[in-house]
Amino acid sequence: xxxxxxxxxxxxxxxxxxxxxxxxxxxxxxxxxxxxxxxxxxxxxxxxxxxxxxxxxxxxxxxxxxxxxxxxxxxxxxxxxxxxxxxxxxxxxxxxxxxxxxxxxxxxxxxxxxxxxxxxxxxxxxxxxxxxxxxxxxxxxxxxxxxxxxxxxxxxxxxxxxxxxxxxxxxxxxxxxxxxxxxxxxxxxxxxxxxxxxxxxxxxxxxxxxxxxxxxxxxxxxxxxxxxxxxxxxxxxxxxxxxxxxxx
Numbered sequence: 536x537x538x539x540x541x542x543x544x545x546x547x548x549x550x551x552x553x554x555x556x557x558x559x560x561x562x563x564x565x566x567x568x569x570x571x572x573x574x575x576x577x578x579x580x581x582x583x584x585x586x587x588x589x590x591x592x593x594x595x596x597x598x599x600x601x602x603x604x605x606x607x608x609x610x611x612x613x614x615x616x617x618x619x620x621x622x623x624x625x626x627x628x629x630x631x632x633x634x635x636x637x638x639x640x641x642x643x644x645x646x647x648x649x650x651x652x653x654x655x656x657x658x659x660x661x662x663x664x665x666x667x668x669x670x671x672x673x674x675x676x677x678x679x680x681x682x683x684x685x686x687x688x689x690x691x692x693x694x695x696x697x698x699x700x701x702x703x704x705x706x707x708x709x710x711x712x713x714x715x716x717x718x719x720x721x722x723x724x725x726x727x728x729x730x731x732x733x734x735x736x737x738x739x740x741x742x743x744x745x746x747x748x749x750x751x752x753x754x755x756x757x758x759x760x761x762x763x764x765x766x767x768x769x770x771x772x773x774x775x776x777x778x779x780x781x782x783x
Contacts, residue, residue, distance in 0.1 A: 546570030557723035559623035647691035703771030719777025745778030
């Protein structure tokens, strides 16, 4: 009977993961366990060091065009090519729209959305030429739900949804699939401080039909599936991994 790794067909896949934080770190470990060759890129040395053995690492700033181009070049050089891109970069700043400064809007859009465009474009050039590729982006339930105090973040994630659809449409005939996962409330370093405030975790949990918040391990299976040979005919899709949050 074939193993799960045989079913996924990721052994030997060359994977670039952008962002070595909670979700990215969990994905890196699962790709390595599936037999893939992985390059992790982040601008935080401590995050890269915390990954431990198994993945190659590169310190780069992905908020610049040069950094994104260099990340793809590093993947080609160190892995021998590029089959899979996972974009797992995001920040938030929870304040009302009326209190959102221009610099916060620009910073969040630059990190969350513009880096996705630049890195996806750089990886897309390589994948389209090769006639094969998988790209997976981290969206959010905030892309379709109007959470208060999430203006720039929600705009960036809504932008990712549509960017994914356009890239998928343009590259489908060239063997490149482009999809996103959209987590609900997940305990990560991005959300932990907010969730630790009195009553916040309980409030968010009450809105999830599954009765709990998500974990990064809830997201790795969907990411690996979208990167696998089993998802060859799945493209332009935003997969909500939210315990039913978007149902209510």
